[in-house]
Amino acid sequence: MAVHVYSVTREPLVVGKKTLHEITHDVCHSIEGKPSMLWWLGFLTTGGIAAIGVITMFYQMYTGIGTWGLNKTVGWGFDITNFVFWIGIGHAGTLISAVLFLFRQKWRTSINRSAEAMTLFAVLCALIYPTIHMGRPWIGPLWIAPYPNLRGPLWVNFRSPLLWDVFAISTYFTISACFWYIGLVPDLATVRDRAKHWLRKIFYGTLSLGWNGSVRNWNHYETAYMIFAGLSTPLVFSVHTIVSFDFATSVIPGWHTTIFPPYFVAGAIFSGFAMVLTLLLIARKTMRLEAYINDVTLDNMAKIVLLTGSLVGLAYGTEFFIAWYSGSLYEGFAFINRATGPFAWSYWIMVSCNVISPQILWFKKLRRNPWVLFVMSIFVNIGMWFERFVIIVTSLHRDYLPSSWAYYKLTWVEYTELIGTFGIFFFMFFVFIRFLPGIAFGEVKGVNKFARHDDHAHAEVKHA
Numbered sequence: 001m002a003v004h005v006y007s008v009t010r011e012p013l014v015v016g017k018k019t020l021h022e023i024t025h026d027v028c029h030s031i032e033g034k035p036s037m038l039w040w041l042g043f044l045t046t047g048g049i050a051a052i053g054v055i056t057m058f059y060q061m062y063t064g065i066g067t068w069g070l071n072k073t074v075g076w077g078f079d080i081t082n083f084v085f086w087i088g089i090g091h092a093g094t095l096i097s098a099v100l101f102l103f104r105q106k107w108r109t110s111i112n113r114s115a116e117a118m119t120l121f122a123v124l125c126a127l128i129y130p131t132i133h134m135g136r137p138w139i140g141p142l143w144i145a146p147y148p149n150l151r152g153p154l155w156v157n158f159r160s161p162l163l164w165d166v167f168a169i170s171t172y173f174t175i176s177a178c179f180w181y182i183g184l185v186p187d188l189a190t191v192r193d194r195a196k197h198w199l200r201k202i203f204y205g206t207l208s209l210g211w212n213g214s215v216r217n218w219n220h221y222e223t224a225y226m227i228f229a230g231l232s233t234p235l236v237f238s239v240h241t242i243v244s245f246d247f248a249t250s251v252i253p254g255w256h257t258t259i260f261p262p263y264f265v266a267g268a269i270f271s272g273f274a275m276v277l278t279l280l281l282i283a284r285k286t287m288r289l290e291a292y293i294n295d296v297t298l299d300n301m302a303k304i305v306l307l308t309g310s311l312v313g314l315a316y317g318t319e320f321f322i323a324w325y326s327g328s329l330y331e332g333f334a335f336i337n338r339a340t341g342p343f344a345w346s347y348w349i350m351v352s353c354n355v356i357s358p359q360i361l362w363f364k365k366l367r368r369n370p371w372v373l374f375v376m377s378i379f380v381n382i383g384m385w386f387e388r389f390v391i392i393v394t395s396l397h398r399d400y401l402p403s404s405w406a407y408y409k410l411t412w413v414e415y416t417e418l419i420g421t422f423g424i425f426f427f428m429f430f431v432f433i434r435f436l437p438g439i440a441f442g443e444v445k446g447v448n449k450f451a452r453h454d455d456h457a458h459a460e461v462k463h464a
Helices: 020-032 039-063 078-089 093-104 107-111 112-133 137-144 161-194 199-206 215-248 258-286 295-324 329-340 344-362 370-396 412-437 441-447
Strands: 002-008 457-463
Touching: 039 078, 039 093, 039 112, 039 258, 039 412, 078 093, 078 215, 078 258, 078 344, 078 370, 078 412, 093 107, 093 112, 093 161, 093 215, 093 258, 107 112, 107 295, 107 441, 112 137, 112 161, 112 258, 112 412, 137 258, 137 441, 161 199, 161 215, 161 441, 215 258, 215 370, 258 295, 258 329, 258 412, 295 329, 295 344, 295 370, 329 344, 344 370
Parallel strands: none
Antiparallel strands: 002 457
16 A cells, blocks of 8 residues: 655745744834835825815705706716715625635635725715715704604605615624724734833723733634624625615616626625725735735735626626517617717726726736736726716616606716715725724734645545
8 A cells, every 4th residue: 555645835825934923013013113105195195185075075065966967867876876886895894804704714814904994984985975965964864764753654764775775784884893893802902012102002902992812802702703704794795785776676777677686796896805905905015014915815806806807797798688688678778878878988988997807817927916906906996986877877867758868967076076085985094004903913823824835734645
């Protein structure tokens, strides 16, 4: 009987054979040390853009939604487009944290913290648009909150998908915030113990909730983390499904389709992972984290982008097929109008960015090239924004009656608010990576020695 021993090597998840102390030092250095010039440049630039956006929003609320390009036919435009876009961006964070955790994917440990924070920031940006679309947001709670009142039969419409959004997104934000904070606690305790200034000790000591690293603490932490992962997983699929019901439950051609729930979920993960790539490639450079956000991590994320992008492309083709197969003149016209009508330019931008640009990810060298991934992620972000624009505007501007057809012309207020929310989003992210650990180094330490080049796994194969 012959015994053959094969040596199996894998690429390390942490490059450079880091010690546990070095991992802590590298991640905490961005909090304890002076920020780099690149960080200051990003912080000040995004802060200025965010300020301009906020001023424009106050101007719009003071003047009224007549500052937008909406008309009697196109009652939804940039506002709901941006709302759906930002909700989609927030999906990757919970997917990386919860779903990949349950599947025991070790490569997620270097990106899950930033992705979770991105989820919270994206949801906050999303909530801006339905709020200011109310016209009078200061009385918004009276319209959306189901609470006991003395107004008799006046009550929120529980059969409206728009109200379902309120419950779904508020639940999603609450669970995601708790999940993110629970994961932060052990790392905050480490930052507390390393702090030298009394004010920093009080700040991080309060946030760490008295964590002392005991076995009891870790048991409770792992139990809570698993529970939140289990609660968050169905939310990944349910939230954007409910957002798709805003459209699918209507009778508008181009909206009334059963493909929207899975289509929206795949698109949300697609756009979310693209935004995670954008943010982490920036953080990788500005905070000098190449050892942790390395080629293996980038390669795995690029594969998910390629998969979900292919699903989105399949959905585009399926929509056209069903429009033809249904035999409905109105449905068929809606899709022909998308590809050849006045807004055809937006449709082909969407197809080019979402279907064509991810095809470069079939090549391993390109999947591991940070510059290529950064440019590709920007294209995907642009394409996914245009996807929401195409779904909403091209389905509304030409409906059943040609006499009510209209063109949707954007105004400077809409452009400025869109750019402003990007400024708010990136500004919050720059603040986050400056004052809180951008990488879950407590989890990274657990995979530090996993699949190192100098650690050989041996498999015995016996032959009779």
